[in-house]
Amino acid sequence: xxxxxxxxxxxxxxMNIEPERVKPETLLTELxxxxxxxxxxxxxxxxxxxxxxxxxxxTPETCAQLVEIVDRLRTSA
Amino acid sequence: MTPRRVAITGxxxxxxxxxxxxxxxxRLCAGESGLALHRTQEEPNPLCMVAxxxxxxxxxxxxxxxxAMSMDRHAQLGLAAAQSAWADSGLPARGEASDPRHGIxxxxxxxxxxxxERGYRELFIKGRTRVSPLxxxxxxxxxxxxxxxxxxGLGGACLNYTLACASAAVAIGEAFRRVxxxxxxxxxxxxxxxxxxxxxxxxxxxxxxxxxxxxxGAPDAxxxxxxxxxxxxxxxGAAALVLEDWDHAVARGARIHAELKxxxxxxxxxxxxxxxxxxxxxxxxxxxxxxxxxxxxxxxVNAHGTATREGxxxxxxxxxxxxxxxxxxxxxxxxxxxxxxxxxxxxxIEALITVAALAQGxxxxxxxxxxxxxxACEGVRHVFGQAEEMxxxxxxxxxxxxxxxxxxxxxxRAD
Numbered sequence: 001x002x003x004x005x006x007x008x009x010x011x012x013x014x015m016n017i018e019p020e021r022v023k024p025e026t027l028l029t030e031l032x033x034x035x036x037x038x039x040x041x042x043x044x045x046x047x048x049x050x051x052x053x054x055x056x057x058x059t060p061e062t063c064a065q066l067v068e069i070v071d072r073l074r075t076s077a
Numbered sequence: 078m079t080p081r082r083v084a085i086t087g088x089x090x091x092x093x094x095x096x097x098x099x100x101x102x103x104r105l106c107a108g109e110s111g112l113a114l115h116r117t118q119e120e121p122n123p124l125c126m127v128a129x130x131x132x133x134x135x136x137x138x139x140x141x142x143x144x145a146m147s148m149d150r151h152a153q154l155g156l157a158a159a160q161s162a163w164a165d166s167g168l169p170a171r172g173e174a175s176d177p178r179h180g181i182x183x184x185x186x187x188x189x190x191x192x193x194e195r196g197y198r199e200l201f202i203k204g205r206t207r208v209s210p211l212x213x214x215x216x217x218x219x220x221x222x223x224x225x226x227x228x229x230g231l232g233g234a235c236l237n238y239t240l241a242c243a244s245a246a247v248a249i250g251e252a253f254r255r256v257x258x259x260x261x262x263x264x265x266x267x268x269x270x271x272x273x274x275x276x277x278x279x280x281x282x283x284x285x286x287x288x289x290x291x292x293x294g295a296p297d298a299x300x301x302x303x304x305x306x307x308x309x310x311x312x313x314g315a316a317a318l319v320l321e322d323w324d325h326a327v328a329r330g331a332r333i334h335a336e337l338k339x340x341x342x343x344x345x346x347x348x349x350x351x352x353x354x355x356x357x358x359x360x361x362x363x364x365x366x367x368x369x370x371x372x373x374x375x376x377x378v379n380a381h382g383t384a385t386r387e388g389x390x391x392x393x394x395x396x397x398x399x400x401x402x403x404x405x406x407x408x409x410x411x412x413x414x415x416x417x418x419x420x421x422x423x424x425x426i427e428a429l430i431t432v433a434a435l436a437q438g439x440x441x442x443x444x445x446x447x448x449x450x451x452x453a454c455e456g457v458r459h460v461f462g463q464a465e466e467m468x469x470x471x472x473x474x475x476x477x478x479x480x481x482x483x484x485x486x487x488x489x490r491a492d
Contacts, residue, residue, distance in 0.1 A: 013142070014143060040210050
C-alpha cells in the first residue's frame with residue numbers, strides 16, 4: 001500500500017477523520033494533528049513500513065510533506 | 078473564614094457491578110457479586126485468577142475513538158465516571174476553565190502500569206528500541222485527572238494522590254478540605270484503577286494475599302470477616318463525586334445526595350503492611366472529631382474489609398475500641414465482597430456506596446450468610462446477605478493502605 005493511503009487510514013482509525021478530508025495539500029493542523037499525534041502517526045508508519053524517521057527531520061506541515069519524508073526513507077531502505 | 082458545609086451533588090461509577098449509582102447500589106443491596114474467574118492468554122504462563130472486571134465498558138463507544146486511544150484504561154474508566162458525576166450534579170456542561178475555584182483531586186494506586194508494561198513487552202520481548210510516543214502521557218499517574226480537567230473545563234487545582242489503597246479516600250478528603258475552607262466552590266473527586274497488568278497481578282500473587290477459588294466459587298471468593306476468608310480480589314473501576322459548597326448548591330437548587338462532614342488521615346508509622354489497631358483507632362476518632370459528631374450517632378461503617386487473614390480482625394478491633402458499647406449496634410459491611418478491591422479507587426466506590434446508603438436509608442451487606450463469622454471479627458453488628466433498611470444519621474467509610482496510611486471519611490444525611 002502506498003504511504004499516502006497508509007496515512008489516510010491511520011488518520012481515519014486514530015482520529016475518526018473522513019478519508020475524503022485527507023488530501024496531499026491538507027495541513028496537518030487543519031486535521032487536528034498536534035505534535036504528539038504527529039509522533040504517533042510517524043511511529044505507526046515506521047512500524048508498518050520498517051523505516052526509522054530520524055529525530056532531527058524537518059517538521060512536516062502538510063500530508064504530502066509527511067508522505068515525502070517517509071517515502072525518501074522507503075526508497076533508501 | 079467560617080468553615081463551609083460540603084454538599085455531595087454528583088455521583089458516577091464504573092464497576093464490576095456495572096455503571097450508574099442506583100443500578101450498582103441495587104445490586105449490592107441484593108448481595109450480588111461482580112467477581113468471576115478470569116483467564117488470560119499470556120504464554121507460557123497465563124493468568125488464572127478471580128477478578129472484578131468492567132467487561133461491559135467499551136471505551137471507544139463511551140468516549141470516542143480518538144480520546145480512548147490516547148488513554149490508559151484506568152483513565153478511560155475515570156473519565157467516564159467523572160462525566161457521569163458531573164452530569165448528575167446538574168452543573169453547566171463545562172466548567173469555566175479560568176475559574177480557580179473549580180478543581181479536581183483524584184486517586185490512583187497503579188495509574189498507567191498497563192501502558193508501561195506494554196512498552197516493556199515491545200522492548201524486552203520484541204526487541205524494539207522505541208515505544209509509543211504516547212507512553213509517557215498515558216502512563217503518568219496524573220493522566221486521569223488531567224483528562225477530566227480538560228474534558229470538563231476545571232481550571233483550578235488538578236491534584237493526584239497515590240497512597241496505595243487509600244489513594245481515592247485521601248483525594249476525597251483533601252478535596253473536601255478545599256471546599257470547606259472556601260478555597261474551592263466545586264471539586265470533582267474520586268479515583269480509578271485497572272490493576273490487571275500481568276506483572277502487577279504476579280506481584281500481588283507473590284504477597285500471598287489473593288483470594289483463591291475455582292470457577293463455581295469465584296463469585297464468593299472474597300469473604301471478609303469469615304473464618305474461610307483467603308484474601309482479596311483485584312478489581313478495576315472508577316467512582317467520582319462532585320463536592321460543592323453547600324450554599325452554592327442550595328442557591329442553584331441542586332439535589333444534595335449527602336453531606337461530607339469530616340475527614341482524617343494519619344499514618345501508623347510502624348510497619349509497611351501490618352496494620353496497627355492504634356493507628357486506625359486514631360484515624361477513626363480524628364474523623365469523628367473533625368466532623369463534630371458523637372460516636373453513638375454513627376449508624377453504619379463501610380469497612381475497608383479486604384478479607385485478608387490479618388487485616389479484618391485488626392479493623393474490627395479498632396472499631397470496638399473507637400465506639401465502645403455502641404459498637405454492638407454499629408452496622409458494618411464490607412462491600413469489597415461484591416465489587417472486589419478497586420485498589421486506589423476503592424475509597425471512591427466505597428464513599429459513593431456510603432452516600433447512597435445514607436440517601437436511601439439502606440445498609441448494603443457483606444455478601445454471604447455470615448454463618449462462619451471469625452470470632453476475632455465479632456463485636457460489631459455485621460450486616461450479611463441482604464440490605465438492612467433503616468434511616469441512617471451518620472456513616473463512615475474507612476480506607477487503610479499498605480504503607481500505613483489510614484483515611485476515614487464521615488458523612489451525614491442531606492437534611
